[in-house]
Amino acid sequence: MARERLEIEAPEVAVHLDAQDPESLRRLVLEACQRASTVRTDHEPLVDLALSQLVRGTPDDNLARKLEELAERTDDRYLTAQEAADPNWATLFRSARLASALSLALREQTRSSVLNSIYEAAHASPDTAAFYRDLLL
Numbered sequence: 001m002a003r004e005r006l007e008i009e010a011p012e013v014a015v016h017l018d019a020q021d022p023e024s025l026r027r028l029v030l031e032a033c034q035r036a037s038t039v040r041t042d043h044e045p046l047v048d049l050a051l052s053q054l055v056r057g058t059p060d061d062n063l064a065r066k067l068e069e070l071a072e073r074t075d076d077r078y079l080t081a082q083e084a085a086d087p088n089w090a091t092l093f094r095s096a097r098l099a100s101a102l103s104l105a106l107r108e109q110t111r112s113s114v115l116n117s118i119y120e121a122a123h124a125s126p127d128t129a130a131f132y133r134d135l136l137l
Contacts, residue, residue, distance in 0.1 A: 004112060006119040010132045014115055022109060029105045029117050030054045032135055036101055036124035039094045046070065050102040060106045067103035071096045090126075097124040 007014040017025060033054060037047055050067060053060050078092035101120035104113045118135070125131040 004115040004119070006115040006122075009119065009128070010122075013118070013132045013136065016136055017114060017118070018111070025114050026057055026109060028135065029109075029114055032118045032121035032131075033098075033101050033105050035131065035134070036094075036098045036121035039091070039098050039124050047098065047102065050106060054102070054105055059108050064103045064106035067099045067106065071099035071103060074099060094124045094126070097121070 004014065006017075017028065020028065030051075034051060037051060046063075046066065050060075050063055053063060074092055074096035078089050078096055081089035081092055097120045101117045101124060104117035104120060107113050122128045122131040122135075
């Protein structure tokens with residue numbers, strides 16, 4: 001069975017998440033996405049809408065698809081910026097990770113969507129280790 005990226009990068013976080021009930025997982029995903037949303041983005045209205053939807057706890061496949069497309073476009077932008085040695089590439093990278101985290105969080109809750117959403121949210125942060133540590137406190 002393939003392991004999720006979070007299980008490889010932070011196995012203790014994955015173990016902690018596996019021990020949670022569905023409502024606790026929903027709250028942890030919401031908290032992770034809210035923390036990640038402090039990243040400056042150029043698509044705030046979509047982020048705000050996604051966070052509002054997460055607070056309500058209702059999956060939204062249409063919004064999730066829009067965020068997935070946004071993540072893909074922003075990934076392209078960050079890669080182009082990185083190749084051009086543009087110092088803004090890291091901000092674009094974190095914006096893409098935030099869009100990806102929100103997209104995954106808005107889908108039907110599965111183990112994979114939870115682990116991947118939290119992994120992506122952590123990578124929207126400049127310090128993933130601190131992000132994971134703070135999430136588990």
